[in-house]
Amino acid sequence: MSLRLDAPTGAVRVRRFSRAERWVHRTTAALMGVCVVTAACLYVPQLAELVGRRELVVRLHEWAGLALPVPVLAGLASRAFRADLRFLNRFGPHDRVWLRAALRRDKRAAARPAGKFNAGQKIYAAWIAGATLVMLGTGLMMWFTHLTPLVWRTSATFVHDWLALTIGIVLAGHIGMALGDPEARRGMRTGSVSREWAEREHSVWRP
């Protein structure tokens, strides 16, 4: 029984994420976290000197990277998660309004209509999924050294390095925005959000 001040009993809670959706997010986040931390230890010279143990760090990085798409694939078994993928894929007229407002730095909720996911979240989801697959492909080329013709491996390293840097920055933005919105985090943690928040932040969403 939670009697938290910010969620008084009687306040209307709206169901936002099922258990399956939350676990997909949680496990993907954990695997991505392992990838980022191990990547930093392989890449940043100061950290590499501090940590050493290159073989172990490389193995961790490789296996976490290989496992990264697994939670999403497993999530396909969930009806709620498949519905989320459809929400994320389709862009309606309100998404255009949202993006325009974002470009103008208009932060008023009324100027940013959104469905279950806003246009920014949709673009982030699609981009990070594509970027993860590119990292997986280039990563496999570097891992299995006899797999591809050769100039390719240097090229794969190049793409892997620069995309890693980009992902790091975008991921920091993703986490930063979550830190700035406790109710959104509560939705991902507990599965439900306040009706007031849902109507303000996701006015087009019909839960």
Next chain:
Amino acid sequence: MNSEQPDEQRGKPIGRRVLLGTLGLGALGVVTAPTLQRGLESFLASASDKDPTGLTDLLPNGGGFRYYSVASSVPRKDATTYRLTVDGLVDHPRTYTLPELRALPQTRLVRDVQCVTGWRVPDTPFEGVRLSRLLDAAGVRREAGAVRFTCFDGTYTESLTLDQARRADVLVALRMQDKDLGHAHGGPVRLYVAPMYFYKSAKWLSGITVTKKVKPGYWEERGYDVDAWVGRSNGRDDEPTT
């Protein structure tokens, strides 16, 4: 907005397009990487010359070398504590100090450094004692066929055949880029095998043991080729560095 009531599951499949577009850009990146990389490297090289913060060194390929160590930590050795042992199938095993190595005739080579994972540092000067000189001084016995290298990180090992070890472009290097070898680059003394991928150039060299047969080194037990000629091994065809 509430009057609008759009069905969220209709609309244009922009998400899919963004995903496929990202994939396409990634593939395009791999295809155009050689060109892009050349341009970026020259830009970053000039930028890092003027960069007092050192931040450009953290960008991919900004600094040239990358630090690889297989051990958890590596002790530091200097002119007073460093020792290099030459033993095994030799008539006169002996131990060199750093000043003793510096007193021997030095050879300077300027070649590209090529890592098997793809990065390359062009025209890098190395300076040190020819390995063949140390082997000759020790008097290699007739039955010997290979040389094994050990390192004071306690973990890394490497090997060469005796013929490879006697090449004129194989050095026990004391200096790199016209500076004494720093700890991060394997100092005070590392092996430098110019014609081979850089994993053969063992850092923190502490032991040279003449053996009968080649024993695969650290990375070679983990899948890399023992004869690591640049451009002719590990499934690569880079420009040779000889």
